[in-house]
Amino acid sequence: MNFVLKKLATLLITLLVLSFLAYAAFEMVGDPVNLILGTNATPEAAEALREELGLNRSLPVRYFDWLFSFIRGDMGRSYIYRIPVRDMIGEKLGLTVTLTLLGFALTLLFSVPLGVYSARREGSWADRFLTVSNQIVMAVPAFFVAIILTVLFGVVLRFFTPGSFVSFDVSPGRFFLYMLFPAISIAIPRTAMTAKMLRSSILGEMQKDYIRTAYSRGHNRQTALRAHALKNSLLPIIAFLAATVAEMLAGCIVIEQIFSLPGIGRLLMVSISNRDIPVVEAIVMILAVWVMVVHFIGEVVSEMLDPRLRV
Amino acid sequence: MKKLFAKHNNWFFKVGLILTVCMVGIVIIGQFWTPYDPNAMDAAAKAQGPSLKHLLGTDYFGRDIFSRILEGAGATLLIAFFVVLLGAGMGTLIGALTGYFGGVVDEILMRICDALTAFPSVLLALIALAILGPGRLNVIGVLALVFIPSFARIVRAEFSRIKKLNYVSLAKLQGVGHLRIMLRHILPNTLPVLLPAISIGFNNAVLAEASMSFLGVGVSASEVSLGRMLSDSQNYILRGMPWYAIFVGLTIALLILGFSLLGEGLQQED
Numbered sequence: 163m164n165f166v167l168k169k170l171a172t173l174l175i176t177l178l179v180l181s182f183l184a185y186a187a188f189e190m191v192g193d194p195v196n197l198i199l200g201t202n203a204t205p206e207a208a209e210a211l212r213e214e215l216g217l218n219r220s221l222p223v224r225y226f227d228w229l230f231s232f233i234r235g236d237m238g239r240s241y242i243y244r245i246p247v248r249d250m251i252g253e254k255l256g257l258t259v260t261l262t263l264l265g266f267a268l269t270l271l272f273s274v275p276l277g278v279y280s281a282r283r284e285g286s287w288a289d290r291f292l293t294v295s296n297q298i299v300m301a302v303p304a305f306f307v308a309i310i311l312t313v314l315f316g317v318v319l320r321f322f323t324p325g326s327f328v329s330f331d332v333s334p335g336r337f338f339l340y341m342l343f344p345a346i347s348i349a350i351p352r353t354a355m356t357a358k359m360l361r362s363s364i365l366g367e368m369q370k371d372y373i374r375t376a377y378s379r380g381h382n383r384q385t386a387l388r389a390h391a392l393k394n395s396l397l398p399i400i401a402f403l404a405a406t407v408a409e410m411l412a413g414c415i416v417i418e419q420i421f422s423l424p425g426i427g428r429l430l431m432v433s434i435s436n437r438d439i440p441v442v443e444a445i446v447m448i449l450a451v452w453v454m455v456v457h458f459i460g461e462v463v464s465e466m467l468d469p470r471l472r473v
Numbered sequence: 474m475k476k477l478f479a480k481h482n483n484w485f486f487k488v489g490l491i492l493t494v495c496m497v498g499i500v501i502i503g504q505f506w507t508p509y510d511p512n513a514m515d516a517a518a519k520a521q522g523p524s525l526k527h528l529l530g531t532d533y534f535g536r537d538i539f540s541r542i543l544e545g546a547g548a549t550l551l552i553a554f555f556v557v558l559l560g561a562g563m564g565t566l567i568g569a570l571t572g573y574f575g576g577v578v579d580e581i582l583m584r585i586c587d588a589l590t591a592f593p594s595v596l597l598a599l600i601a602l603a604i605l606g607p608g609r610l611n612v613i614g615v616l617a618l619v620f621i622p623s624f625a626r627i628v629r630a631e632f633s634r635i636k637k638l639n640y641v642s643l644a645k646l647q648g649v650g651h652l653r654i655m656l657r658h659i660l661p662n663t664l665p666v667l668l669p670a671i672s673i674g675f676n677n678a679v680l681a682e683a684s685m686s687f688l689g690v691g692v693s694a695s696e697v698s699l700g701r702m703l704s705d706s707q708n709y710i711l712r713g714m715p716w717y718a719i720f721v722g723l724t725i726a727l728l729i730l731g732f733s734l735l736g737e738g739l740q741q742e743d
Contacts, residue, residue, distance in 0.1 A: 176588050187604050297485065301733035303680055305687065305703070306722040313715040324711060405591075412593035416684050420707065431688055434603040446600055450592075457591050 165465055173458050177450060181232075184446050185225050188439050215241075228443075237444040242436050247444045251426065255448065258418070258425035261344055262410045268349035269356060269406060276353070277360025282387060284365060292357070300354035304413050308347035308420040315343060325422045344421045348413045352406050356399065363398050367391040397468055404460025408453040486738025489672075493731035500550055503543025511544040511697075512536065520714060529720045532709070538717055541702065542724050548692070549699040550728070552613055553678035559617035560678075561671055564624025569655055571625070572632025583629065586622040594619045594677065595684055602690040609692050616681050620674060627670055631663040665739075672736035676729050683725050699725050 195208045195217065212218050216227070228238065237247035280292045316324035322343060328336040367373065368383075368391050376386040415427030422428075426445055433441040465471045508528070509515075515535035523530045529538040571579040589597070601615040635641060636659065644658055679699075685691030686700025699721060706718040 180588070184600070187600075190604070297734065297737060298730060301676070301730040302726050303683070303722075303729060305684070306726045309710070309715075309718045309722045312710060313719065317710065317713075317715055408591070409593045412596040412599075415595075415599065416687060419688060430599075431690075434690065442603065449596060453592055453596075 166462055169458055169461055173454050177454055180450050181229060181447055182225060184450070185228060185443060186221065188443050189221060189224075232444070232447060238440040240438050240441050242438045247441050250429065250441060251444060251448070254424060254426045254429050257423060258411070258414050258427060261341060261348070261414055261417070261423065261425060262407060264341060264345035265348040265352070265410050266407055268345055269352045270403075272349070273353045273356035273360065277357040278364065278392070280357065280361045281364035282384065293361070296354040296358045300351050300358065302351060304348050304351055305416050305420060307350050308344065308417055311343045311347055312420065327421070327423055344417045344423060347417055348410050352410065356402065356406065359402055360395065360399055363395040364391055367395045393467070397464060400464050400467070401460050404456050407456045411449060411452055480742060481738050483738055483741050485734045485741060489731055489734025489736070489738050492727065493735055496728050496731055497550065500543060500546045504547045507540035507543050509537035509540045511540040522714075523716060530714070530716060532717065538720060541697070542699070542721060545697045545699045545702045546724055546728070548609070548697050549679055549682050552609065552616075552682050552698065553675055555613045556616040556620060556678040557671060557674045559613070560620030561624050561667075561674060563617070564621045565628045565667070567621065568625040568628025569632050569660070572629035573636055573651070573655055573659070575633065579629075582625070586626055589622045590626065595681060598681055598685060599688065599690060602685060607690055607693045609696055612682060612685060612691050616678060620677070624670060624674070627666050628663055631666055632659055635659045635662055669736040669739040672732050672739060676732035676736065679725065679728050679732070
């Protein structure tokens with residue numbers, strides 16, 4: 163487990179550096195006191211507010227105070243709404259994570275069979291069709307898919323009502339029906355990319371010496387692919403899938419806007435335009451942790467599959 | 474140019490080139506001539522569907538959507554051009570220096586690059602623009618900065634591979650200076666990876682600009698761009714005018730498709 167610890171240490175150091183940079187950058191944005199009280203506040207009132215928000219301390223002191231509270235789960239208070247940031251984020255994070263995982267599940271579900279099928283039938287009409295359509299589909303941005311889906315299923319076919327999100331508590335069935343369309347939007351381009359990568363990875367493995375050996379031992383193309391090439395060809399895909407989960411989270415910010423989903427991306431955009439710095443800082447940190455953890459899991463899984471990478 | 478065609482005689486390259494040339498050509502023409510003034514309002518022709526008079530219809534103010542898309546696409550392409558120029562330029566410079574000389578600076582810079590590329594570039598740009606505020610120049614600066622690591626990485630890998638080859642050692646023995654070796658001997662040989670990267674860079678820049686402006690942190694409210702139009706056209710979907718959003722989205726998708734096919738074609742030989 164040595165390699166896991168090593169990676170974990172790198173992960174923590176990176177997060178520490180990132181958190182400081184993000185915190186320092188947002189502190190430079192502007193004085194929140196002016197923002198809250200307006201520009202014609204008395205100096206006494208401004209001073210009192212500064213005291214209350216803890217802004218009269220130096221930057222490193224504030225940073226470490228913020229960091230340790232963050233680790234304990236206390237993310238500070240919103241400047242605008244004066245309520246704990248944690249209460250604002252809680253449910254919204256759940257929605258965004260659900261959307262990302264749903265999109266990721268759809269990507270896995272369709273890309274692996276498509277990639278494997280295409281590689282098994284290399285050069286056939288089906289393979290050529292899939293290769294060309296993958297190339298086209300992966301260049302279509304997720305928000306364009308989202309617009310097409312909204313128009314087709316929302317306006318023309320009326321499978322769902324665009325803009326009227328149903329929460330899980332109200333009706334789980336309608337919640338998942340509504341979530342399905344944003345999930346498909348983020349999944350489609352990524353499915354095409356993953357299928358394309360998997361296909362070329364499998365075909366690369368099929369050229370190697372051990373597959374020739376497998377042929378000489380009586381395997382045919384199908385069984386050699388299934389028994390030998392498939393596992394090895396998954397290795398380069400895992401890092402890509404980790405990047406997929408990270409990218410999908412970023413993609414969610416745009417998709418939430420199109421489908422009016424009350425997720426963390428919308429909260430981020432609203433807080434940015436309100437200059438609600440504690441909320442923005444907390445969300446940026448959560449996204450950073452998410453991205454780093456996903457890459458960490460990807461690396462650990464790769465190393466478990468291929469011990470050579472541990473060196 | 475002739476060599477480039479002979480080397481990449483595949484369908485991705487051909488279709489990508491034709492699509493890109495057509496789209497960019499139309500947009501460039503649109504900078505000098507549009508069917509209507511993009512900002513002229515026509516009260517008699519409000520919110521019309523596509524017709525022969527107004528190819529892609531009009532918006533609520535009676536402005537011609539086709540003319541506006543031409544103007545917006547011009548702005549988006551100009552931003553993408555400067556982003557790729559600055560990003561690829563700086564990335565190549567950093568990658569060439571670190572890959573050629575190596576050492577501690579190389580180690581540190583590459584670690585930073587690794588950490589940065591782990592993050593989705595849209596997310597990084599979003600955060601940086603949230604701090605700086607919207608505006609065309611800010612978008613160019615931030616996106617160029619975010620794009621540097623990806624270019625630096627591939628150029629560095631090529632430089633550190635090629636510098637070990639015999640012909641470079643020979644050139645060094647003959648007393649050729651470092652600068653000349655880097656520019657004349659190594660840089661031209663990085664083109665097979667640099668050209669597809671630049672093409673994909675255009676693809677990503679158009680996409681990033683559209684996403685940023687769509688989210689409201691890109692170009693400022695008084696400026697035009699495809700991303701801004703996409704966010705405006707959102708309101709038309711539910712009011713029975715979905716084609717506005719579809720046409721804007723289609724323009725972005727076709728631009729991106731052209732660059733991505735071109736990039737794919739450049740990666741494949743013959």
